[in-house]
Amino acid sequence: MPLHENVLPVVERVLDRECLLSSFCSLVLGPGQEAQPIHEDTQLIPLPRPHIPITINAIWALSDFRDDNGATRIIPASHKFDSSPEYGGDYDAVTATMPAGSVMLFDSALWHGGGANTSDTRRFAFSCAYCWGWMRQQENLQLGIPRETAARFPRRLQELCGYSVYKGQFGHINNHDPIELLGRERGKRMVWEATDVRKARMAEQG
Ligand SMILES: O=C(O)CCC(=O)C(=O)O
Secondary structure, eight states: OTTOTTTHHHHHHHSOTTOEEEEEEEEEEOTTOOOOOOBOTTTTSOOOSSOOOOEEEEEEESSOBOTTBTOOEEOTTGGGSSSOOOTTOOOOOEEOOBOTTOEEEEETTSOEEOOOBOSSSOEEEEEEEEEOTTSOOSSOHHHHSOHHHHTTSOHHHHHHTTOSOBTTTBTOBTTBOGGGGGTOSSOOOOHHHHTOHHHHHHHHTO
């Protein structure tokens, strides 16, 4: 799902191809669930607002998202506000209703929150968030996913999970791309190798 062809290219356009999966989780609202406080997913990050998109959220509806079962509430254009919401505050929101199978993409600085589920069935969703490669991911996927499991992922998913180096500099291990720990051959060159013209020439000549 994090590799979905209708979503990842959009994320790569807003961030870049070296983006990371920040978190991947299910969002299940049971009957009687109260509305979640309106929040931004990155509001604890001490950056002056508004700022460039730093994290993109994809919420996948696995059930129909309706007003009565807790469809996500959003405050349109709030990602451009110069402040963050107060937890527990009362805000004028619209509900993002959508049929099962839809996906909603938004800048995580958008003020939002799950709605109240007053129906008698559960509302199922997946949340897939992506961030820049220079940021700390919300979930520590390199330690959280056993290495032998990650080794079976497609290469692009491995990169998204953090087995990658941003701009050939951030995230290396002993001057190597961590993807090599998953048994992949030569990963990305570090910036200091790639910019060493003499060494690059020697490598070309074998
Ligand atoms: O469940 C939803 O609709 C939104 C969930 C959410 O915003 C969150 O968990 O941060």
